Amino acid sequence: MREVPKHLKRRRPAHLNPIIEIEEQLDSDVLSASPSTSSNLQSEHSGSNTSSQQSCTSPIPKRSRQLKLFGSTRGNELSEVEKSSIDKSLIKMISVDYQPLSLVDNIGFLEYSKKLQPLYKPPSRKTLTIKLLPDEYNKIATILKSMLRIEHFKHSVSASTKLKEIQNQMNVPELKVKQDVSTRWNSSLIMLERLIQIKVPLSATITFLPHAPNFLTALEWELISDCLPLLKPFEIMTVELSGEHYPALSIVIPLIRGLQYTLRNKTTTTAAGTLLKKTAIDVLARRLGILESNKIVAKATFLDPRFKKTGFGLVDNANNTEKWITDEINSITRNTQENKTSNMAINREPNLLWKHFDSKVSQIRTTLSTGISASLLIRQYLEMPHLNRTKNPLDFWKQHKNTFPELYSLQLKYLCVPATSVPSERVFSKTGQITNDRRNRLHPKNLDYIVFLNSNVNLNL
Numbered sequence: 001m002r003e004v005p006k007h008l009k010r011r012r013p014a015h016l017n018p019i020i021e022i023e024e025q026l027d028s029d030v031l032s033a034s035p036s037t038s039s040n041l042q043s044e045h046s047g048s049n050t051s052s053q054q055s056c057t058s059p060i061p062k063r064s065r066q067l068k069l070f071g072s073t074r075g076n077e078l079s080e081v082e083k084s085s086i087d088k089s090l091i092k093m094i095s096v097d098y099q100p101l102s103l104v105d106n107i108g109f110l111e112y113s114k115k116l117q118p119l120y121k122p123p124s125r126k127t128l129t130i131k132l133l134p135d136e137y138n139k140i141a142t143i144l145k146s147m148l149r150i151e152h153f154k155h156s157v158s159a160s161t162k163l164k165e166i167q168n169q170m171n172v173p174e175l176k177v178k179q180d181v182s183t184r185w186n187s188s189l190i191m192l193e194r195l196i197q198i199k200v201p202l203s204a205t206i207t208f209l210p211h212a213p214n215f216l217t218a219l220e221w222e223l224i225s226d227c228l229p230l231l232k233p234f235e236i237m238t239v240e241l242s243g244e245h246y247p248a249l250s251i252v253i254p255l256i257r258g259l260q261y262t263l264r265n266k267t268t269t270t271a272a273g274t275l276l277k278k279t280a281i282d283v284l285a286r287r288l289g290i291l292e293s294n295k296i297v298a299k300a301t302f303l304d305p306r307f308k309k310t311g312f313g314l315v316d317n318a319n320n321t322e323k324w325i326t327d328e329i330n331s332i333t334r335n336t337q338e339n340k341t342s343n344m345a346i347n348r349e350p351n352l353l354w355k356h357f358d359s360k361v362s363q364i365r366t367t368l369s370t371g372i373s374a375s376l377l378i379r380q381y382l383e384m385p386h387l388n389r390t391k392n393p394l395d396f397w398k399q400h401k402n403t404f405p406e407l408y409s410l411q412l413k414y415l416c417v418p419a420t421s422v423p424s425e426r427v428f429s430k431t432g433q434i435t436n437d438r439r440n441r442l443h444p445k446n447l448d449y450i451v452f453l454n455s456n457v458n459l460n461l
Contacts, residue, residue, distance in 0.1 A: 086120050090104075091133065105124070110122060177191075177195075185238055188231070189228070192231070195216075195224060199221070223272055223273070226268055226273035230263065230266055230268070233258075233259050234259070237259055241420075244422070246394070247304070247415040247416055247417060251307075252301070253292050253312060254301065254311040256284065256289070257311075257313040260285070293320070298317065299321060299410070302322065302325055305386065306387045326378060329374040329377065329378070329406045333374065374406075377404060377406060380404075427455060430454060430455075
């Protein structure tokens with residue numbers, strides 16, 4: 001029988017413990033290593049057969065690594081990527097929570113930041129306002145613009161030409177893409193409406209453009225269609241209030257109530273549309289709901305024969321306005337009668353015996369006639385049929401000047417056009433139309449003459 005070789009007789013460990021380098025071992029594990037670890041390492045290299053067998057059966061310690069601070073590139077500072085990430089989180093906190101910019105200078109905030117990350121130094125307030133905030137704003141604005149993909153058709157001649165060609169092939173009107181302008185009212189609504197109008201030819205055009213941006217998704221189209229009916233009433237209200245040739249103050253309250261009623265009855269299908277609807281209703285109630293109790297605006301609505309008390313949303317506000325008008329008419333009547341009495345006293349020879357009696361009778365007559373006449377006057381005015389909403393209320397008061405003399409004087413005071421920037425903006429627009437490429441040599445003084453006469457030529461008729 002053959003003898004078994006010696007290497008087969010050697011004892012081998014039941015379980016192997018391979019050496020695994022763990023690069024992500026925590027520093028605490030390295031620092032907590034026991035002194036027996038070094039002794040085991042020395043005994044492992046002694047070369048004896050016994051120690052070799054013992055080292056195979058005992059677990060091999062993990063190799064220690066050099067201590068390294070988290071997030072460090074050179075051991076004492078953050079990388080640009082990590083610093084930028086923390087700065088972005090800081091900007092988000094300030095924007096979302098409406099924190100003051102002076103937060104970065106507060107001692108408590110600086111100490112808190114140092115505890116969280118000793119290597120991070122918060123930016124100064126000046127750096128926030130000059131660099132970080134504008135940079136983040138530009139990034140978000142670029143993302144929003146890219147979502148609508150409008151600028152490509154505004155700046156690309158080939159894209160706009162291809163869109164016109166597709167519209168001709170589909171036998172639809174040639175409509176250009178509108179772009180949102182921050183200084184122009186309702187421009188966002190106009191842009192979205194035009195997108196819906198040219199949706200089909202625009203979708204077809206995108207497929208023919210080699211470098212076209214990503215087009216709107218089905219969800220984005222649904223979102224636009226859901227928000228348009230909520231934004232359209234605001235444009236109508238803006239146009240109504242921008243009039244120059246009719247009293248616009250009296251229509252403020254009816255327009256606000258009509259806008260609130262319209263928004264409440266709109267049905268939305270998306271979460272964004274529902275949020276927009278709720279926000280619009282809340283803002284209207286908070287910022288414009290108080291105008292119904294404003295004396296000047298309320299009196300203007302009451303004195304407009306198209307609305308009277310019907311234009312108010314609350315009956316109490318309408319009744320209060322009627323009382324204000326009555327009190328003001330009484331004041332006007334008393335002043336008028338006092339002036340007549342003083343004039344009669346000057347013209348007549350005074351009678352000392354009847355002076356006391358005449359003054360008492362005059363006071364009683366003035367009190368009774370003033371209160372009764374004011375109430376009858378307003379009742380007669382309210383019982384008249386409402387003027388057609390499309391008619392001019394100023395024409396009504398010209399016809400009834402002698403019937404309601406006190407109300408006529410009040411409407412001259414309250415039926416007015418509120419001061420807005422609309423007329424000046426229209427003058428600027430007209431000026432831009434006049435000073436075109438064909439009239440670039442027009443003298444500035446002549447331009448002033450033309451624009452002035454265009455706006456006021458009717459005064460000489």
